[in-house]
Amino acid sequence: xxxxxxxxxxxxxxxxxxxxxxxxxxxxxxxxxxxxxxxxxxxxxxxxxxxxxxxxxxxxxxxxxxxxxxxxxxxxxxxxxxxxxxxxxxxxxxxxxxxxxxxxxxxxxxxxxxxxxxxxxxxxxxxxxxxxxxxxxxxxxxxxxxxxxxxxxxxxxxxxxxxxxxxxxxxxxxxxxxxxxxxxxxxxxxxxxxxxxxxxxxxxxxxxxxxxxxxxxxxxxxxxxxxxxxxxxxxxxxxxxxxxxxxxxxxxxxxxxxxxxxxxxxxxxxxxxxxxxxxxxxxxxxxxxxxxxxxxxxxxxxxxxxxxxxxxxxxxxxxxxxxxxxxxxxxxxxxxxxxxxxxxxxxxxxxxxxxxxxxxxxxxxxxxxxxxxxxxxxxxxxxxxxxxxxxxxxxxxxxxxxxxxxxxxxxxxxxxxxxxxxxxxxxxxxxxxxxxxxxxxxxxx
Amino acid sequence: xxxxxxxxxxxxxxxxxxxxxxxxxxxxxxxxxxxxxxxxxxxxxxxxxxxxxxxxxxxxxxxxxxxxxxxxxxxxxxxxxxxxxxxxxxxxxxxxxxxxxxxxxxxxxxxxxxxxxxxxxxxxxxxxxxxxxxxxxxxxxxxxxxxxxxxxxxxxxxxxxxxxxxxxxxxxxxxxxxxxxxxxxxxxxxxxxxxxxxxxxxxxxxxxxxxxxxxxxxxxxxxxxxxxxxxxx
Numbered sequence: 001x002x003x004x005x006x007x008x009x010x011x012x013x014x015x016x017x018x019x020x021x022x023x024x025x026x027x028x029x030x031x032x033x034x035x036x037x038x039x040x041x042x043x044x045x046x047x048x049x050x051x052x053x054x055x056x057x058x059x060x061x062x063x064x065x066x067x068x069x070x071x072x073x074x075x076x077x078x079x080x081x082x083x084x085x086x087x088x089x090x091x092x093x094x095x096x097x098x099x100x101x102x103x104x105x106x107x108x109x110x111x112x113x114x115x116x117x118x119x120x121x122x123x124x125x126x127x128x129x130x131x132x133x134x135x136x137x138x139x140x141x142x143x144x145x146x147x148x149x150x151x152x153x154x155x156x157x158x159x160x161x162x163x164x165x166x167x168x169x170x171x172x173x174x175x176x177x178x179x180x181x182x183x184x185x186x187x188x189x190x191x192x193x194x195x196x197x198x199x200x201x202x203x204x205x206x207x208x209x210x211x212x213x214x215x216x217x218x219x220x221x222x223x224x225x226x227x228x229x230x231x232x233x234x235x236x237x238x239x240x241x242x243x244x245x246x247x248x249x250x251x252x253x254x255x256x257x258x259x260x261x262x263x264x265x266x267x268x269x270x271x272x273x274x275x276x277x278x279x280x281x282x283x284x285x286x287x288x289x290x291x292x293x294x295x296x297x298x299x300x301x302x303x304x305x306x307x308x309x310x311x312x313x314x315x316x317x318x319x320x321x322x323x324x325x326x327x328x329x330x331x332x333x334x335x336x337x338x339x340x341x342x343x344x345x346x347x348x349x350x351x352x353x354x355x356x357x358x359x360x361x362x363x364x365x366x367x368x369x370x371x372x373x374x375x376x377x378x379x380x381x382x383x384x385x386x387x388x389x390x391x392x393x394x395x396x397x398x399x400x401x402x403x404x405x406x407x408x409x410x411x412x413x414x415x416x417x418x419x420x421x422x423x424x425x426x427x428x429x430x431x432x433x434x435x436x437x438x439x440x441x442x443x444x445x
Numbered sequence: 446x447x448x449x450x451x452x453x454x455x456x457x458x459x460x461x462x463x464x465x466x467x468x469x470x471x472x473x474x475x476x477x478x479x480x481x482x483x484x485x486x487x488x489x490x491x492x493x494x495x496x497x498x499x500x501x502x503x504x505x506x507x508x509x510x511x512x513x514x515x516x517x518x519x520x521x522x523x524x525x526x527x528x529x530x531x532x533x534x535x536x537x538x539x540x541x542x543x544x545x546x547x548x549x550x551x552x553x554x555x556x557x558x559x560x561x562x563x564x565x566x567x568x569x570x571x572x573x574x575x576x577x578x579x580x581x582x583x584x585x586x587x588x589x590x591x592x593x594x595x596x597x598x599x600x601x602x603x604x605x606x607x608x609x610x611x612x613x614x615x616x617x618x619x620x621x622x623x624x625x626x627x628x629x630x631x632x633x634x635x636x637x638x639x640x641x642x643x644x645x646x647x648x649x650x651x652x653x654x655x656x657x658x659x660x661x662x663x664x665x666x667x668x669x670x671x672x673x674x675x676x677x678x
Contacts, residue, residue: 008619008622008623011623011626012622019626023630027605030605321609321611322620322623322627324627325623325626326623358616359616359620359623360616361609361613361616361624362495362577362616363577363613364577364578364581365577365580365609367580368580378536381536384495384496385497385499387497388497388498390498390500390501391498392497392498393492393493393498393501394501396493396501397493397504397505399487400487400488400505401505401508402487403485403486403487406456406488407459410456410459411460414460414461
């Protein structure tokens with residue numbers, strides 16, 4: 001592992017404004033989250049441990065629960081596809097798109113991190129389909145050829161001027177840089193897209209085992225249009241998203257939404273129950289649920305299994321001092337922040353993403369904020385172990401096993417502090433500053 | 446006759462901030478305890494643990510645990526090292542026996558029930574920086590209540606006080622720019638709150654923040670929480 005991971009280089013290249021934007025957005029969200037959870041639950045800590053237990057129950061019985069979910073979904077007239085990896089998921093969705101629009105389907109998308117994970121947009125576009133993101137933040141990301149830097153607020157790294165510029169570059173008239181004007185301009189542009197779309201693609205926040213229904217939360221209404229206006233609705237859902245019963249939503253909706261946006265409930269909560277029935281005028285004719293594994297089964301049988309409880313609320317990103325400093329792109333993966341620092345190496349291997357497990361002060365703010373009690377720092381420590389030769393600290397160990405030598409070595413610490421490259425650099429102790437930086441520290445000589 | 450308690454003084458304090466060790470002894474004496482250092486102590490094992498070498502970490506942690514007689518009460522002037530003994534030991538599968546590990550503030554507030562303290566020598570506005578590893582101790586906040594007992598000490602609230610200082614052990618050497626950025630946000634908040642001193646439970650946080658402050662030409666004071674209490678005696 002390089003001493004200076006790619007992570008640090010990203011921060012060096014970033015402009016100062018970036019951390020300021022992310023830090024202040026993060027701070028606001030932390031306050032809102034606490035207030036929302038205190039309002040929703042008499043005992044938020046108890047709610048969280050109960051939620052963790054429910055998710056653990058799902059994970060412990062994932063196979064049978066997925067089959068039961070499938071049975072109920074099929075009986076509602078939905079189609080269910082099992083996808084082992086991103087390629088299988090993309091191919092299944094592309095097939096559905098081709099059937100809906102043989103000469104290239106028009107596809108509208110609700111916000112979905114799972115489709116980011118599989119790289120669906122690019123896959124469909126390369127095969128001649130026209131894909132439009134309809135969540136405002138995701139729309140801006142798409143227009144800019146960018147990637148989301150946060151799993152809930154994808155353009156936390158941009159401001160309103162950036163967003164207005166993105167729309168104007170795409171030929172959409174935006175009268176001013178006021179958020180209301182930007183939203184109105186995007187809305188009228190996207191209405192056309194909804195009206196002409198063949199296929200709507202969404203993610204899923206929960207899949208309910210007992211009923212086979214899909215639950216989606218959102219604030220902009222674009223998901224409702226994406227999932228109901230086109231003739232076909234495709235859902236891409238990670239296999240870990242199941243909840244046993246609809247009554248669990250009483251706990252999980254306020255927990256997820258409060259943690260994500262500080263609301264009690266989102267503006268829209270959808271329970272997708274299948275294609276439109278006989279005599280119904282609204283809704284898609286066809287609903288296809290694609291169940292995405294893509295490494296999750298492997299994680300399920302690994303020491304990082306608890307990360308599969310994750311609801312993708314983003315609370316751990318908002319509190320993380322490191323995420324606040326660098327924002328999401330530094331993590332090089334669809335899932336950034338503390339959750340990504342565990343999930344990326346778990347899904348893709350420590351060889352490629354092990355440095356993310358190092359990019360944490362292990363402060364534990366993520367664990368404290370997590371609505372399903374995922375001990376993220378403990379998991380990061382485990383991942384660090386996987387990427388390290390055991391016994392590589394044996395010289396240090398021998399030193400620490402002899403207190404006389406150890407004490408002698410400690411006397412050198414203040415001096416070592418002055419010459420150690422890492423310590424000098426973090427404190428900006430360049431040569432001309434060296435003199436004033438430290439003089440013989442406190443205590444006995 | 447004074448009760449006896451052991452002190453695991455931690456390598457960062459021994460190496461960088463011996464006043465914190467001295468102050469810990471003085472504070473404990475004030476509440477009626479005679480403090481004896483854990484004989485032959487070196488490190489709790491955390492540096493190797495955080496860097497992924499669990500094998501070496503476990504050996505050094507087990508050694509430290511073995512130095513404390515079973516059933517002893519050990520006071521540690523660091524939330525980080527206390528967390529290593531209490532939480533890290535579980536993750537590593539070390540046997541801690543019935544030794545009781547106390548972070549100094551917990552020991553004063555919970556074990557000794559300290560509810561009054563002599564006044565400060567002079568009025569001062571300070572910011573308390575809670576070290577992050579307190580989260581792994583799973584106990585109530587003992588330090589701000591203790592500091593509030595000290596007349597003359599004005600504890601400023603800076604918002605986001607629970608935010609990390611950016612130290613993170615070797616994190617700061619591996620990610621100096623990120624680490625400095627985190628520390629700078631904290632120091633900016635301290636300065637704009639009009640405080641002149643930062644008080645914390647952990648020498649790691651203090652040395653890191655002090656280093657960044659000095660490099661920026663700052664003049665803030667940095668003190669271990671035991672030093673602040675000892676100054677009143």
